[in-house]
Structure formats: structure tokens, C-alpha cells
Amino acid sequence: MASIEFKRVEKRYADNPPTVPGLDLHIRDGEFMVLVGPSGCGKSTTLRMIAGLESVTSGELWIGDRLVNELQPAARDVAMVFQNYALYPHMTVFDNMAFGLRVRKQPASLIKSKVEQAADTLGLADLLARKPGQLSGGQCQRVALGRAIVRDPQVFLFDEPLSNLDAELRVQMRGNIGRLHREFATTSVYVTHDQVEAMTLGSRIAILNRGELMQVGTPMELYNDPDNVFVAGFMGSPPMNIVPVQNRGAGLKNALLDLPRADLGGLAGELLLGIRPEKLHPAAGSPDHWPRLRAKVEMVETLGAEMLVHLGDGSERMIARLPGLQLLTPGQTLELALDPDAIYLFDRHSRQRIRTVQPVAVAEAVPCT
Amino acid sequence: MKRVLGDIFSWRFALLLFAGLIVIYPLLWVVSLAFSGQQALQLVALPEGAGFWQQLAALVPLPQQWSLDNFRAVLTEQPFMRWLGNSLVVALSTTVVGLCLSCTAAYAFSRFRFPGRERGLMLFLISQMFPAVLMLIPLYVIVVQWLGLGNTWLGLVLVYAITALPFCVWMLKGYFDTLPYEIEESALLEGASRFTIFYRIILPLARPAIAVTALFSFMTAWNEFILASIFMDDESRYTVPVGLRFFVSDYASEWGFFAAGSILVSIPVILLFLALQRFLVSGLSAGAVKG
Ligand SMILES: Nc1ncnc2c1ncn2[C@@H]1O[C@H](COP(=O)(O)OP(=O)(O)OP(=O)(O)O)[C@@H](O)[C@H]1O
Ligand SMILES: [Mg+2]
Numbered sequence: 001m002a003s004i005e006f007k008r009v010e011k012r013y014a015d016n017p018p019t020v021p022g023l024d025l026h027i028r029d030g031e032f033m034v035l036v037g038p039s040g041c042g043k044s045t046t047l048r049m050i051a052g053l054e055s056v057t058s059g060e061l062w063i064g065d066r067l068v069n070e071l072q073p074a075a076r077d078v079a080m081v082f083q084n085y086a087l088y089p090h091m092t093v094f095d096n097m098a099f100g101l102r103v104r105k106q107p108a109s110l111i112k113s114k115v116e117q118a119a120d121t122l123g124l125a126d127l128l129a130r131k132p133g134q135l136s137g138g139q140c141q142r143v144a145l146g147r148a149i150v151r152d153p154q155v156f157l158f159d160e161p162l163s164n165l166d167a168e169l170r171v172q173m174r175g176n177i178g179r180l181h182r183e184f185a186t187t188s189v190y191v192t193h194d195q196v197e198a199m200t201l202g203s204r205i206a207i208l209n210r211g212e213l214m215q216v217g218t219p220m221e222l223y224n225d226p227d228n229v230f231v232a233g234f235m236g237s238p239p240m241n242i243v244p245v246q247n248r249g250a251g252l253k254n255a256l257l258d259l260p261r262a263d264l265g266g267l268a269g270e271l272l273l274g275i276r277p278e279k280l281h282p283a284a285g286s287p288d289h290w291p292r293l294r295a296k297v298e299m300v301e302t303l304g305a306e307m308l309v310h311l312g313d314g315s316e317r318m319i320a321r322l323p324g325l326q327l328l329t330p331g332q333t334l335e336l337a338l339d340p341d342a343i344y345l346f347d348r349h350s351r352q353r354i355r356t357v358q359p360v361a362v363a364e365a366v367p368c369t
Numbered sequence: 370m371k372r373v374l375g376d377i378f379s380w381r382f383a384l385l386l387f388a389g390l391i392v393i394y395p396l397l398w399v400v401s402l403a404f405s406g407q408q409a410l411q412l413v414a415l416p417e418g419a420g421f422w423q424q425l426a427a428l429v430p431l432p433q434q435w436s437l438d439n440f441r442a443v444l445t446e447q448p449f450m451r452w453l454g455n456s457l458v459v460a461l462s463t464t465v466v467g468l469c470l471s472c473t474a475a476y477a478f479s480r481f482r483f484p485g486r487e488r489g490l491m492l493f494l495i496s497q498m499f500p501a502v503l504m505l506i507p508l509y510v511i512v513v514q515w516l517g518l519g520n521t522w523l524g525l526v527l528v529y530a531i532t533a534l535p536f537c538v539w540m541l542k543g544y545f546d547t548l549p550y551e552i553e554e555s556a557l558l559e560g561a562s563r564f565t566i567f568y569r570i571i572l573p574l575a576r577p578a579i580a581v582t583a584l585f586s587f588m589t590a591w592n593e594f595i596l597a598s599i600f601m602d603d604e605s606r607y608t609v610p611v612g613l614r615f616f617v618s619d620y621a622s623e624w625g626f627f628a629a630g631s632i633l634v635s636i637p638v639i640l641l642f643l644a645l646q647r648f649l650v651s652g653l654s655a656g657a658v659k660g
Contacts, residue, residue: 051554051558052558053554053557053558073554073557073558074557074558074559074560074561074562076558078558079558079559080554080555080558082551082554082555084549084551086549086551086552086554086555087552088552088556088570089552089574090570090573090574099556099559099561100559100560100561103556103559103560103561103562103565104559104560147555147559151559
């Protein structure tokens with residue numbers, strides 16, 4: 001097992017602008033690190049640099065105590081699970097899993113016991129004589145996992161391993177992968193653009209955008225304490241509402257809401273206000289000191305236990321996640337209360353979080369009676 | 370039933386039948402000649418002033434009597450077996466040499482990015498645009514005069530393998546391109562060397578393409594006449610096509626031997642086709658990647 005350390009790692013393809021313009025990231029020993037981000041942000045590139053399938057243009061990449069920049073993939077002792085499984089189609093399941101051990105000249109008896117053990121763990125024992133063409137997608141992916149674990153590598157790498165599976169199977173395989181990680185506690189790096197996968201699997205998550213690391217932290221840290229607009233908008237479904245607000249020195253206002261009691265500490269410049277859909281509550285029953293907003297209901301998506309209410313007033317739009325009790329009709333005006341502890345402010349230009357000010361002044365809070 | 374009859378009497382069917390006859394008629398003629406036991410080109414001796422129907426009947430490729438004499442004579446009285454052996458040696462060596470060269474070259478063209486890659490592929494294509502006879506004199510100069518490989522099998526094998534190379538490389542490269550690269554990356558991560566990957570993964574997966582290529586190389590060498598007749602002086606070193614030619618020359622016209630020999634020559638090719646048939650159709654890479 002090993003930690004992985006990126007030190008100012010840059011990756012350029014030919015003369016293009018850098019795909020990864022300088023990454024600093026420390027992946028701890030035994031950690032399950034998930035890399036997420038929009039398509040084309042360099043997740044696969046980053047993962048493939050760890051594997052040695054892409055060269056590092058500049059900077060240092062460490063696995064454990066070895067600088068691996070110039071190390072061949074085979075010498076890095078990592079195993080990778082590919083999106084399209086990449087099984088050897090002409091070999092049986094057994095031979096697929098045994099291949100890596102055979103090329104490393106392990107004794108046949110050891111290979112047999114290791115493969116059989118992995119097959120048992122993954123429920124593949126009955127399929128060992130089949131060829132990949134005779135397996136379902138989920139079974140193929142389990143073989144690919146098996147092929148990775150029999151080698152007992154220092155690091156597991158996954159590149160969107162579940163995205164070719166249907167929803168149900170994906171949940172099941174997600175469980176499998178999580179279980180394997182708890183069992184073996186091998187350092188893992190997992191690329192996905194499914195944030196549910198990221199939240200459920202990751203010990204920590206690194207969010208990338210255009211090759212830049214936006215934030216890294218535990219799923220709850222990212223969810224509750226985003227550093228910037230990108231992270232705030234990326235995590236959560238539906239994502240955090242982010243609306244521009246006018247900064248009037250002592251208050252914030254836009255077409256939907258009015259926070260006259262904001263304590264901005266003399267903060268100048270234009271701001272963005274963020275609040276998660278579930279932190280908007282029906283006004284009735286909310287504490288009096290919570291700021292209110294009044295908006296027209298544009299559309300209602302009923303999900304059963306809850307509903308997503310799209311609020312809009314021409315330019316500004318927000319989504320509220322409310323208990324599915326009330327009957328709402330489009331066009332109706334709704335009054336909601338904002339949980340003051342869940343209001344985030346961002347700078348409109350740098351799009352970074354502003355942590356120094358209190359959107360709803362603490363002094364104004366009415367003590368509980 | 371009505372449907373089938375309709376098909377049989379349709380113009381399409383007539384056209385196909387006609388085309389089929391054109392192809393098969395000369396073959397039937399050769400078969401008949403071979404089994405006629407004679408050396409004459411015509412199967413039926415026409416009497417003087419034969420009527421229209423007699424002339425027409427003479428066109429039917431059926432010998433007057435069946436006999437294996439021609440085969441017996443070709444196999445025993447003529448050095449045919451020796452030529453067959455020569456051809457086999459040359460064609461098999463060509464196939465082996467050609468496959469070794471083209472598989473490795475095609476793999477490199479398919480997987481590696483190196484300076485001159487595009488240009489090299491293009492040159493291969495261009496070399497195919499010139500008629501083969503154009504190469505006759507340069508090849509003679511190079512192989513016979515410079516390398517001194519006239520009258521040797523090695524000379525022929527080299528020339529055949531290399532002339533078949535452009536087709537083989539393009540054919541194999543096209544197939545290698547369809548094999549997902551992740552398979553190789555995966556093997557690379559598992560510790561396999563490039564050669565192991567090539568030998569244990571790529572070659573088995575490319576069997577259909579290799580079968581086609583092998584067949585093509587073999588037939589190129591097996592059927593080739595012009596180069597072989599120029600390079601080979603010694604009768605004991607003739608390949609079959611060259612040998613056959615001497616059954617019908619200025620001094621001899623043993624059409625029966627010629628026909629029997631031709632049929633014997635086709636047998637190895639037919640056997641090879643049958644042996645490779647299952648590779649020609651299978652799509653082994655199915656199931657490599659899903660989704
Ligand atoms: N071989 C290459 N040559 C040039 N550019 C490349 C190459 N490979 C990737 N890129 C570019 O690098 C960027 C990042 O690619 P990468 O595959 O890492 O994205 P990703 O985050 O994995 O996206 P996805 O979620 O779609 O898989 C993309 O803009 C892509 O166009
Ligand atoms: Mg990717």
C-alpha cells in the first residue's frame with residue numbers, strides 16, 4: 001500500500017494549452033479518493049498519469065516513496081479497471097484473472113488459489129471457464145475487478161468502471177467496490193462524473209475543473225463547506241441555488257429576496273448568494289428571524305415524499321425542496337424562509353467563497369424562548 | 370413454391386446463371402481434358418464437314434472416355450512431384466517470412482507514433498499502383514546480379530514476401546486498429562512486455578486477419594509465374610507454374626498433362642482454404658469490450 005503525491009504536476013498534449021496545468025494533491029495511504037468533474041476536465045488524464053499510461057510533462061509524481069515520473073507502468077505496481085472492462089476476449093475468465101500473475105512468473109499453485117479466492121469473493125466461481133463474450137456487462141466488470149485484486153497491488157485505479165452498467169447494477173457494483181475497499185484497504189483512485197458514486201464511495205473527493213483542483217475534502221466537507229461556486233454548484237442534486245445579489249453595504253437584495261440585516265463588514269463588490277434547495281423552508285413554522293423570500297411558483301416536480309418547487313421571477317430562479325404535503329399550483333406566490341446558517345456568499349468575479357462575513361447578523365438572532 | 374419458380378425464371382437468375390457459366394465453362398474444359406487421357410486440345414474428333422449439331426456437341430466439355438492416364442503420367446513420368454515440392458517450399462517460406470514481417474510492421478504502424486509513419490503507409494499504397502511487370506528488370510538486377518540469388522529459393526521467397534508486404538501490412542493494420550487499445554494498456558499494467566502483449570494477446574485476437582494474410586501470401590507465391598520463370602534456370606528447381614508451362618511450349622503440346630497438372634496444383638490451395646475457413650469468418654474480438 002502506498003500514498004500518492006502530485007507535486008506541481010503538469011500535463012500537456014503537444015502544443016495545446018495544458019490539460020492539467022499544475023496539480024498538487026496528496027492521496028493518503030489506504031484512502032479511497034474519488035476524482036470528479038465535468039467531461040474533459042482531465043480526470044482520466046490524471047488517473048492515467050498515475051498508471052504510467054500518460055507521461056508527466058513536468059512536476060513530480062510520487063507513489064509511496066518512489067518518484068515514478070520515469071517508471072514503466074509495469075513497475076508501478078498499480079492495477080486499473082477500465083470503463084470498457086478491457087478483458088482479453090480470447091481467454092477464459094480464469095486465464096484473464098491469472099494473466100498478470102503468469103507474466104510475473106508466479107507458481108501455478110499460487111495462481112490457482114489466488115484466482116479461486118478472488119472468484120469466490122466476487123461470485124464468479126461458476127464462470128471461470130467462460131469467455132468474456134459469454135458474460136453479461138456486470139459479470140465482465142466483476143472479472144475486471146477480480147483481475148485487479150488477484151495481483152494485490154499498491155494502488156487500485158478505476159476509470160468510470162460503472163458507467164456502462166444499468167442503474168440497478170450500478171448500485172450493486174458500487175456496493176461491491178466499497179466492500180472490497182473496506183476489506184483490502186488498498187489506496188484507490190476512482191474517476192467518475194456521477195456525484196452519487198463520488199459521495200457514497202469516497203473517503204475524500206477531489207473536484208477538478210479544466211484540470212485545476214477546485215477543492216478536496218470528505219464528501220460532507222465539500223457538501224457543507226464549498227470553497228467556491230463551482231464546488232457548490234457541482235455537489236448535490238439539484239445543485240445549490242446560486243443567485244447574484246446587490247450589495248448595498250448593509251444588506252443584500254435581488255428580485256427574489258431581501259436580507260436587510262446582513263453584516264458585510266464593509267465588503268465591497270458584487271456578490272453571489274448560495275443556498276441549497278433543502279435549506280429553503282416553508283415560512284410558516286420557521287423561526288421569525290430567518291430571512292424570507294417571496295416568489296412565484298413556476299413548476300412543481302413531485303417526487304413523492306418531497307417535491308422540487310421551481311421558483312422564478314423572470315431573471316432569478318431558485319429551486320426549493322419541500323415536503324410533498326402542500327398542494328401548489330404554478331403561478332401562485334410562495335413565501336419561504338432561508339436557514340441563515342446555510343447561506344453562502346461568493347465573490348462574483350473570483351467565484352471564491354467569502355467566509356469573513358455573516359449574511360444574517362448573529363446579534364439579530366432572537367434567542368430561543 | 371411459386372415464389373421459388375418466380376425466382377428461377379426471373380432475369381436476375383438468368384443473368385447469374387450466365388455469369389456462372391462463363392466462369393465455370395473453362396474450368397470444366399480443363400477437368401475434361403485432364404480426365405480424357407489424351408494430349409489433344411479438343412475432346413471430340415470432328416469428322417470432315419460436320420453438321421451444326423455435331424459442332425455444337427463438340428463444345429460440351431465431356432471427354433469421349435474417362436481415364437486417369439494423364440494424372441498417372443504427370444505424377445510418375447514427369448518431374449511434377451519435384452516441382453510441387455519446390456512450390457510448397459517456396460510458398461510456405463513466403464508465407465512464414467511474409468507474416469513475420471507484416472505482422473510486426475503492421476503492429477508498429479497501428480500502435481506506435483513515429484516519424485515517417487504516415488509517409489511509410491502512403492508509400493506502401495503507392496507501390497501497389499504500379500503493375501508488377503514494371504518491377505521485373507529492377508528485381509532481376511537486384512536479386513540475380515547483385516545478390517547472386519538467381520536459381521535459388523531464397524531469392525524467390527524474398528521477392529514474393531516483399532511484394533505481398535504492402536497488402537498484408539494494410540490488411541493487418543486495419544484489423545489491429547479495431548482491437549481496443551485498453552486491452553493492451555491493461556496488459557501493460559499487469560506487467561506484460563510489449564512482445565508478450567503482441568504474442569499472447571494481439572496475435573491470437575488477429576487470427577482472422579492473419580488467416581487472410583497467410584492465404585494471400587501463399588497464393589501470391591504459389592501461382593506466380595513470370596518472376597519464377599526468369600529467376601529459375603535449372604529444371605529441377607522449377608516451381609509448378611513454370612514447370613507446367615513446359616508441357617505446352619514451342620516443342621510440345623501436352624494439353625492433357627497441362628490440365629492434369631493444373632488440377633493437382635489447385636488441390637493444396639483448396640485444402641488451405643478449407644483449413645482457414647473457420648478463421649475467415651469468426652469475429653474473435655466480439656466481447657472484448659461491451660457497451
Ligand atoms: N491524446 C490526446 N491528445 C490531445 N488532447 C488530449 C488527448 N487526450 C486527452 N486530451 C484532452 O485532454 C482533456 C482531458 O481529457 P480527459 O480524458 O482526461 O477528460 P476526462 O475528465 O476523463 O473526461 P470524461 O469525463 O469525458 O472522460 C480533454 O480536453 C481532451 O480533449
Ligand atoms: Mg475520462
